[in-house]
Amino acid sequence: MAIKSFQGKRSQPQKEELKPALVSDYMTTKLITFKPDQPVSEVIESLIQNRISGGPVVNENNELLGIISEGDCIKHISESRYYNMPMDNNTVDKHMVKNVDTIDGNMNIFEAADMFLKAKHRRFPIxxxxxxxxxxxxxxxxxxxxxxxxxxxx
Known part of the structure; x- marks a missing residue:
């Protein structure tokens, strides 16, 4: 006599359709931003306090004007010391990078990785x-x- 299984019909587990990972799925949307008329000393304090290496510079309409980084701030400190100039009278717009490379939010995450390798940037705004x-x-x-x-x- 054969043994019957009482577990019922077994079906194959359905494989999920894998979707490509997009930049918009992993990007940060709660950003610390800076204003062009903000003193560089405030930016330095914010970078240290928030443990970030840089951030976008935007106007009142949230339009991207540039990016300021730790490196830009260090350059400012170095130039201030070299020329014996006070640090407080300089604003972000004088030290930020204005020609900013951006990434499309619909780009595949691995294409974005390739852009990081080619451009040698730490961050890309969307x-x-x-x-x-x-x-x-x-x-x-x-x-x-x-x-x-x-x-x-x-």
């Missing part, structure tokens, strides 16, 4: 309709890759 909507960093790319775990290298 602009939509002229407005800053987020920023992606190298750490965000690493987080995305770790979540993929090699299963979805699309």
């Amino acid at each position: 602009v939509e309709n002229g407005k800053l909507i987020g920023q992606i960093s190298q750490k965000d790319i690493l987080i995305a890759a770790l979540k993929q775990k090699g299963e979805n290298w699309k």
